Amino acid sequence: MARNLDERMMGRKGGEILAFPLAARAGDVNRCSRELDRVHGDAAVHYWRTECRKLAERLSALGLRDEEIRREIIGFQVEVQAAMARRYQQPAVGRNRSDSGA
Template identity: 35%
Template sequence: MTLLQFPADRRTADIRRCAEALQNIHGEEANRFWRSEMATFAEGFRARGVDEDEIRYQAALFMHAVQMELQASFFESIDASA
């Protein structure tokens, strides 16, 4: 098991950055953005010697955190327009 100083779901600046980007792009552009982000994400962990199972786990945490940020932003926009 690898000890991570900053678990993926706690990287709030990266989570917000990705969520904001995904709010403004759609379709294939969004797919390319996300694939690029996740490739960079995985490479960062590999460079630190993290095993593939842990990388997948951290990627799932990160993806979930981005989804939660997108949902929170959506609900904030609904409240603001009400």
């Protein structure tokens, strides 16, 4: 999918916006994971749906097909969930110290 997107975008002339895979947008991933960590319940659902819709609209404006947009959004969602999980993982060094009694 990324290859197809890259191939489509490489043929465009200068001055046009090129799509960058959503999952690789570290700033957006981190921003969303922090916000979802902060809000809960209906507020979190509303925030998440709004963010995903905005991202989908941007991709649609760049000319991506619905199938490509869905794949990009799913990839982005996976990265946000992974970022949230990493926030709660104890570093391996800390686990080793607590296990050994140090």
